[in-house]
Amino acid sequence: GAVVSQHPSWVICKSGTSVKIECRSLDFQATTMFWYRQFPKQSLMLMATSNEGSKATYEQGVEKDKFLINHASLTLSTLTVTSAHPEDSSFYICSARAKGQINTGELFFGEGSRLTVL
Amino acid sequence: SQKIEQNSEALNIQEGKTATLTCNYTNYSPAYLQWYRQDPGRGPVFLLLIRENEKEKRKERLKVTFDTTLKQSLFHITASQPADSATYLCALANDYKLSFGAGTTVTVRA
Numbered sequence: 425g426a427v428v429s430q431h432p433s434w435v436i437c438k439s440g441t442s443v444k445i446e447c448r449s450l451d452f453q454a455t456t457m458f459w460y461r462q463f464p465k466q467s468l469m470l471m472a473t474s475n476e477g478s479k480a481t482y483e484q485g486v487e488k489d490k491f492l493i494n495h496a497s498l499t500l501s502t503l504t505v506t507s508a509h510p511e512d513s514s515f516y517i518c519s520a521r522a523k524g525q526i527n528t529g530e531l532f533f534g535e536g537s538r539l540t541v542l
Numbered sequence: 543s544q545k546i547e548q549n550s551e552a553l554n555i556q557e558g559k560t561a562t563l564t565c566n567y568t569n570y571s572p573a574y575l576q577w578y579r580q581d582p583g584r585g586p587v588f589l590l591l592i593r594e595n596e597k598e599k600r601k602e603r604l605k606v607t608f609d610t611t612l613k614q615s616l617f618h619i620t621a622s623q624p625a626d627s628a629t630y631l632c633a634l635a636n637d638y639k640l641s642f643g644a645g646t647t648v649t650v651r652a
Binding site: 428430456458460465466467468470473483515517520521530531532533534535539 | 543546551576578584585586587588591622631638639640641642644645
């Protein structure tokens with residue numbers, strides 16, 4: 425089956441530093457990748473949608489200058505949390521839609537990245 | 543405003559029984575609805591997709607119904623096993639994006 429790999433799976437950083445999270449589709453090409461954030465006991469909240477080769481589309485209330493998304497190839501998207509603060513501590517999850525499957529709906533999720541900002 | 547509501551935070555059932563989870567939504571007109579399983583500290587895993595013109599879908603011990611008039615989906619796990627213990631999320635497709643409910647945590651007792 426389709427595999428999405430996220431790295432790192434967990435990261436601890438100091439307040440004010442930047443953290444980059446990678447999301448790779450290992451055995452398929454992903455034209456679209458989605459980044460979600462999940463707080464404990466809450467639902468996944470969509471942060472942004474990224475299409476290969478174009479700028480990401482951010483959801484309302486998500487600061488695009490704080491959460492930089494790059495989707496440079498059909499198999500890699502990155503999320504950079506810039507100048508991270510304790511309130512940015514969360515579980516960040518990426519998902520990918522395979523090329524040619526826009527209407528089939530299924531998303532393949534990474535294992536998530538737990539960010540803790542001290 | 544748009545809402546996706548899943549019944550109760552937690553559901554505890556005896557092994558072998560059927561677990562029934564509910565997903566209600568408002569102000570959506572989804573082309574399809576999906577159910578995912580999420581284990582603690584892991585990303586969601588896709589289980590089933592049901593389209594707006596389908597009433598029921600089955601996969602092994604799982605059954606999903608979709609009533610667009612009631613704006614509700616029911617998710618059933620039959621002959622439940624302890625390994626089915628997890629959080630189950632419903633998700634609605636709108637404009638090719640998925641929006642998720644908060645999930646229902648199912649615990650199956652041996």
